Amino acid sequence: MRVRSKPSLIKLLAFLESEYIPACRETTAWTDLPGGRDWYEWHVRRNTTLDMTPDQVFEKGQSEVARIGTEMDKVMKAAGFSDFAAFCEHLRTDPKFYFNEPLQLLSAYRDIVKRVDPELIRFFRASTATSIMG
Secondary structure: OHHHHHHHHHHHHHHHHHHHHHHOOOOOOHHHOOOHHHHHHHHHHHHHOOOOOHHHHHHHHHHHHHHHHHHHHHHHHHOOOOOHHHHHHHHHHOHHHOOOOHHHHHHHHHHHHHHHHHHHHHHOOHHHOOOOOO
16 A cells, blocks of 8 residues: 555645645735635624624733633632642642543533533523533
8 A cells, every 4th residue: 555655645745845835825814815804804793793803802802811810810829829830730630620430521511511501691692502512
């Protein structure tokens, strides 16, 4: 099999190097396509259910990450952790955060889903707020 496929692989490599890659775009951003910025903005509005520009969504995300990080720091300090690295080490090494049996993990996951599913409607429009279990 290896001997028979080698000539084809050499031919494919030559095609990729001489024709395909040189003809490719230099970027992968939607905004670099003709009409791409409008298309991208439409997708952002459609998929986020927000009437915000992509830049506004990005800034909102950045501020939320910072806000959540600040809240996490407060909770970690209150729980006695000196910093985020110590907290992560605790999560990685404490056996109470691990399951010994696959069914224990599945049961815990299903319990979380039961608590999360009713909250989805608060964050997503009704038509998309379906069970995360499918």
